[in-house]
Amino acid sequence: MKKVMKYAFMLIGAVVVMLGAFVLFIYVSDFPSYSVQIPSVNIDYTPSRVERGKKLASMLCVECHQNPETKQITGRLMFDLPPEFGTVYTKNITQHPTKGIGAWSDGEILFMLRTGIHPKTKRAVPPYMIKLPTMADEDLYSIISWLRSSEPMVQPLDVDNKQSSPSLLTKFLMRVVIKPFDYPTKPILLPDTNNSVALGKYLVSNLGCNDCHAADVTKVNALEIEKTPGFMGGGSNWTDVTRTTLYSSNITFDKETGIGSWSEADFRKAIKDGIRPDGRPLSYPMERKVQLTDSEINAIYAFLRTAPHLHSPHKPAEEFVIAKNASKGEQIYVRYGCQRCHGESGLGIGDLRQAHKKYPDDSTLTDVIKHSSKYYPETVMIQWDGIIKDDEYAPLCAHVRELGKKAEQAMVR
Numbered sequence: 003m004k005k006v007m008k009y010a011f012m013l014i015g016a017v018v019v020m021l022g023a024f025v026l027f028i029y030v031s032d033f034p035s036y037s038v039q040i041p042s043v044n045i046d047y048t049p050s051r052v053e054r055g056k057k058l059a060s061m062l063c064v065e066c067h068q069n070p071e072t073k074q075i076t077g078r079l080m081f082d083l084p085p086e087f088g089t090v091y092t093k094n095i096t097q098h099p100t101k102g103i104g105a106w107s108d109g110e111i112l113f114m115l116r117t118g119i120h121p122k123t124k125r126a127v128p129p130y131m132i133k134l135p136t137m138a139d140e141d142l143y144s145i146i147s148w149l150r151s152s153e154p155m156v157q158p159l160d161v162d163n164k165q166s167s168p169s170l171l172t173k174f175l176m177r178v179v180i181k182p183f184d185y186p187t188k189p190i191l192l193p194d195t196n197n198s199v200a201l202g203k204y205l206v207s208n209l210g211c212n213d214c215h216a217a218d219v220t221k222v223n224a225l226e227i228e229k230t231p232g233f234m235g236g237g238s239n240w241t242d243v244t245r246t247t248l249y250s251s252n253i254t255f256d257k258e259t260g261i262g263s264w265s266e267a268d269f270r271k272a273i274k275d276g277i278r279p280d281g282r283p284l285s286y287p288m289e290r291k292v293q294l295t296d297s298e299i300n301a302i303y304a305f306l307r308t309a310p311h312l313h314s315p316h317k318p319a320e321e322f323v324i325a326k327n328a329s330k331g332e333q334i335y336v337r338y339g340c341q342r343c344h345g346e347s348g349l350g351i352g353d354l355r356q357a358h359k360k361y362p363d364d365s366t367l368t369d370v371i372k373h374s375s376k377y378y379p380e381t382v383m384i385q386w387d388g389i390i391k392d393d394e395y396a397p398l399c400a401h402v403r404e405l406g407k408k409a410e411q412a413m414v415r
């Protein structure tokens with residue numbers, strides 16, 4: 003008996019030591035590396051590709067890479083990443099030869115966007131950098147053409163990249179769960195734009211709808227989207243700029259818990275304006291997409307209609323708690339979810355801390371809040387006109403000014 007106990011203890015001891023060694027290994031090691039085979043491509047940067055690439059990049063790349071204070075794509079802190087993943091910065095993707103990606107070949111950019119393997123370091127890129135394994139070659143050529151173009155946003159800027167510190171959890175996921183995609187062996191063609199369902203499927207698979215509206219982001223099937231568990235039924239958790247949790251909604255055509263009773267026009271309003279049929283705004287990170295045409299949105303609707311109807315009620319979001327003695331303006335700011343994008347301080351994916359200086363009188367500041375598209379044509383900010391009550395603008399403007407002044411004082415100190 004004693005002997006059995008002794009062996010049992012030795013075995014447990016050995017397992018503990020091995021586990022410890024494994025954790026230590028993950029902790030000190032970098033992301034795993036893979037073999038890199040850069041495709042040889044020769045992309046013609048035509049004006050129509052640059053134009054198309056700009057539209058795609060404005061939906062898929064700019065926000066993550068854009069510093070909200072300068073509006074330049076030189077990288078930013080990923081405010082909205084759950085803290086368990088560590089502190090992460092996106093990178094300078096301007097044409098700067100050393101700090102940006104000016105010296106990368108087209109094939110290197112293409113290879114990374116397709117596979118998720120960094121062509122220079124040969125390391126896998128973390129899950130929070132986009133991968134586009136099913137995007138048509140032509141659309142990827144367009145994004146690359148835009149990155150190479152004479153558009154102001156991509157011009158070289160001498161801004162250093164900040165060092166990220168991914169957590170143990172991220173490193174573990176990178177070793178064990180997340181695998182890069184194979185570089186496709188056949189050309190990927192654009193969908194037939196006359197086939198609404200096919201176009202809709204293409205957009206759902208390439209605009210992130212599939213990733214975010216899955217039941218669990220770690221189980222997304224990016225190559226055969228319909229095989230994603232809980233396809234379009236929502237339920238996965240997301241965080242806003244304040245790192246408050248909210249859940250994606252059910253966008254199958256289930257009548258009770260999905261969008262089965264929405265008309266095509268209701269759906270267009272939600273996607274373009276960010277407003278539901280009952281008047282409630284959609285919350286970040288669900289962003290309205292002003293860049294999509296009506297027929298593209300109708301195509302998404304047509305495709306969603308074909309997906310199995312799932313019964314999956316929308317889980318309530320975590321509450322963002324503010325001080326009991328918060329000003330009336332701050333209460334309004336939080337009631338409408340301004341902090342989801344602007345944070346508590348006014349700085350998030352959008353920066354409103356200069357607004358008090360740019361718009362010294364309340365009537366202009368109110369107009370900016372009501373009709374921000376007039377000032378920023380492609381903004382993800384909802385047009386608050388008709389949603390925020392008229393008598394709420396004065397205290398809300400006061401709070402916006404307060405945030406600007408607080409930031410100024412912090413600079414002086």
Ligand code: HEC
Nearest residue numbers: 062063066090091092093095102103127128130131132166
């Ligand atoms: C969800 C946020 C997010 C989106 C969307 C995103 N990126 Fe990134 N990107 C990142 C992060 C984070 C990194 C840094 C990864 C790392 O640390 O290795 C990165 C790195 C890169 C790099 C490598 C730069 C370097 O010097 O190592 C390139 C190139 C790039 N992104 C291009 C793009 C393009 C093009 C798009 C749009 C198709 C895009 N990104 C969309 C977050 C994002």
Ligand code: HEC
Nearest residue numbers: 209210211214240249250251253272283284285287288302
């Ligand atoms: C970054 C993750 C993310 C992406 C990408 C995303 N969604 Fe969402 N979506 C969400 C979240 C989270 C909600 C819930 C928002 C809320 O609680 O207000 C939501 C809500 C919605 C709603 C409202 C449904 C309802 O019943 O209220 C619709 C419609 C929708 N998304 C459609 C889409 C479509 C179509 C796409 C692709 C073009 C897409 N979403 C891409 C995260 C995302």
Ligand code: HEC
Nearest residue numbers: 286338339340343351352353354356357371378381382383
């Ligand atoms: C979905 C994200 C989102 C939400 C929610 C949001 N905003 Fe914004 N807002 C932005 C972004 C992004 C910008 C920067 C303009 C741009 O480039 O799109 C901005 C710009 C602004 C500006 C102009 C800043 C300037 O310097 O010109 C003000 C003022 C503002 N927001 C106030 C508000 C208020 C008040 C609320 C709540 C009622 C709010 N925003 C909600 C994303 C958002």
